[in-house]
Amino acid sequence: MTLTRDGIAYRVACDLPEGAYVNLGIGIPFLITSYLAPDKEIFIHSENGILGVGPVAAPGQEHPDLVNASKDYITLVPGSAVFDHALSFTMIRGGHLTHAVIGAAEVAANGDLANWRMPGQKVPGVGGAMDIAVGIDNLYVAMTHVTNNGQPKILTACKCPLTAPRCVKRIYTDMALIDVTPGGLLLREVAPGLSSSVVENATGAPLRIADDCREMDVPLTFNGVALRC
Amino acid sequence: MIDKTLATCAAAVASVFDGATIMIGGFGESGVPGQLIEALRQQGATNLVVIHNGAGFHDFALGGLIKDGRVRKLVASFPNYPSATAFRERYLNGETALELVPQGTLIERIRAAGAGLGGFYTRTAAGTELAAGKEIRVIDGRQYVFETPLRADFAFLKADRGDRLGNLSYRYAMRNFNPVMATAANVVITEVEELVAVGALAPDDIHTPGIFVDHVVKAERHPRLFEPRHQERTT
Secondary structure (H helix, E strand, C coil): CCECHHHHHHHHHHHCCCCCEEEECCCHHHHHHHHCCCCCCCEEEECCCEEEEEEECCCCCCCCCCECCCCCEEEEEEEEEECCHHHHHHHHHCCCCCEEEECCCEEECCCCEECCCCCCCCCCCCCCHHHHHHHCCEEEEECCCECCCCCECEECCCCCCCCECCCCCEEECCCEEEEEECCEEEEEEECCCCCHHHHHHCCECCEEEEEEEEECCCCCEECCEECEC | CCCCEECCHHHHCCCCCCCCEEEECCECCECCCHHHHHHHHHHCCCCEEEECCCCCECCEHHHHHHHCCCEEEEEECCCCCCCCHHHHHHHHCCCCEEEECCHHHHHHHHHHHHCCCCCEEECCCCCCHHHCCCCEEEECCEEEEEECCCCEEEEEEEEEEECCCCCEECCHHHCCCHHHHCCCEEEEEEEEEEECCCCCCCHHHCCECHHHCCEEEECCCCCCCCCCHHHHHHC
C-alpha cells in the first residue's frame, strides 16, 4: 500500500512544528495546508508577498489580489502580512523562513535537487525554486517515489539540470520518508504494509535503513479524502 | 502645481519607442497593468524588450503584445505555464528570445538598479547552468554568483489608489514587483483603480512615494485579469 498525494501532504504536515514559517511549492506541497493541525500556529509564505496564507477561497469569495504562487485564489489568516517581492525574497534567500516543501523531478543521494527543467521540457521556467533551495534550511521534497514510467526519482546523481547542489534535507514520497544525511540516504519510514526492500528497489541510490525504521502513521482517510491507496 | 495624471492610457504610453525596454509589474493576474499594455498594443511600438515575472496569458494584455509579434525578448522567471500560449509559440519558433532569471534574482537586479548599486553576489543559481559564464566569488566558504542591475526605459505599474503627485497604495498581493520596478525605469507609468485627492492617502499607507512616478492614469481592471476557477468552469 502506498500513500496518495494527499497522504504525502498529510505526512509532511505532521512534521511541521508550531512556530514554523513555511514556503509551499506548487502541487503536492500546496495540499499540506489542508492537513495542518489547527492547534499548531504555522505561517504559510507565498513568494508573491504573503505571510499567513489561509485556505483556498470559497467559490464566489475570490479576491483578485489574493493569489498564491500556484495562482489559486486564497484567503488570509489573522496575523497575516503582505509585502513586495524584494522583502518576500529577503525572507526566502536570507534564511528567515524555517521550512520549505517543494516538488522535485529528481533528488540525488547528496541532496542535489533538480526540479526546474524536466526531460523534454521545451520552454524553461525557474520561478523562485533556486532562491528557495539555497535560502531555506529545512528544505523538504514532497513527490512520488518514481516517475509515471516507474523510473526512480531518487538517484545517485541527478540527470536533469540542478536547481541547487546539496540542499535537500528530507524526502517524503508515497512509499517512504528518507533523510539526506552526510552518510547518504537514510530510510526512516515506509508506507503502511510496504517492506523496506520494495522501497530499495524503487530507489536509484543506496539506502541505509535506520535502526528505528518504522511504518508511517497515516490513516486510510482524513475528512473523507483517501490518504492511502 | 504638480499634476502627473493623464486622461487616458493612450496618452500615458504615447512616448514608448521602438526597441524600448519595458518593465511590467504583476504576478499572475494580480498587479498587472492590463489597460496600459492594451494601450501599447494600439500605440504600435515594436521590437520591445519586456521584463516581467511571467509571459502573460492567452491573447490579451502581455499575451496579446507577444502574440502581435512586438516583443523581441522577454526577461522572466516563470514563462512556462499552460496559458502563456503566445510566448510558447513565438519562443519555440525562435521569434521571441528568453533571458531566464530566478525570481529572487530578478527582483534584486531591479532593486539594485533602482538603489544605484552596481550589482550583487547571490548564492542563487550557484552550481547550476543559470550561472554559466557569470563571475563566481567564494564568500565565507560558499559560492556566490555576480548579478548585474536591471534597468528599463519604461515601467508599467498597477496600484489600487494613487494621487496627482504619483503617490501609490497597493492592495494585498497586488504589490509584488510594482514598488520595486517604480524605482528602476526612466519613465514610470502607473494604472490605478482609484484616483484620490492629495492627502487622502495617509503617509503610512503610501507604499510608493510619488518621487518615483511620472504618470498616473485611472483605469478599470482589465476584465480578463480576474477569472476565478468557478467562473471558468461555468463558462
